[in-house]
Amino acid sequence: MRFEFRALPARVLFGAGRRRETPELARQLGCTRPLIISTPEQKDLADAIASLFSEARAHVFSEAAMHTPWNVTSRALAVAQGTGADSLIAVGGGSAIGLAKALALRTGLPQIALPTTYAGSEVTPIIGETQDGEKRTRRTLDVLPEAVIYDVDLTLTLPARLSAMSGLNAMAHAVEALYAVDANPVTSIMAEQGIAALAAALPEILANPASRDARSRAQYGAWLCGTCLGSVGMALHHKVCHVLGGTFDLPHADTHAIMLAHVVAYQAGAAPHAMRRIARALGADDAWTGLHALGTRLHVPRSLAEIGMPHEGIGRAAELVLRETYANPRTPDHDSIRAMLERAWRGAAPQPDAL
């Protein structure tokens, strides 16, 4: 064996009701005047966290938006400075957590994250920001939250469908972590457990959205999958989704949900060990059939056609995928990428061609 493992410095508190420990956790970080960050939709939740702090020392900024636009970040920076904030508390999904990271990057303030989705970005040192319509992604420990509180009660209002999409998005990180160029035994254990936890919990959430048990297990899986994303590099699936989303303006979560089983089938011959672990986590005969079946159970869209991808775009997408350079277990070529995209466009079953 030969590998490198780097643990990310973060503290994780897991358990129902633990959001109430936020002020004590902040105090342990030396902080008493947080700026609490949310989207406009989750302002009530942000206010509720603020009310846990004594003497109205917490302020709320509730303008977080998707893709972390720079104009929102600069407004929030002014508020953080104006209120003398000594810490940042993100309450929400990717938008709130993204904004807190953007502020931490510029101010060095410590962060606590209270996630309300299963996306996992609260445990990654990754930040994506947009300015003048351009998205820039960076990886730096400066944006990693110091502490995360996983309180299942905060996820109970996430609609079942969004829960499924958010969980699948997280699962894609664990799947790619298993065949990452820098995969290591410890990340792989987390990846397999993360896939298994989400695969079992997501259908239960769909059947019973009020199940705190299922949501708690999904949250556990989300944490593991997010940690995988924070630790090792992503591969072909993320490149394909990035190209499809950017070129044809396809919805991010749907694109991921449709493509994952197809990309896994594409990698099959080049990453047999990862395939066995994914299959085992899903309790399926093989990885791609298991992922495809899970998508069907979760009622996610089945074809690129139904989410608005033009058929004539397939060739261009294949070209763009090949233009990018990144590590991947199988070296992609135009014909095979095209064939995979064609199957995904039609909503056909995923199919490995090297077996």
Ligand SMILES: [Fe+2]
């Ligand atoms: Fe991702």
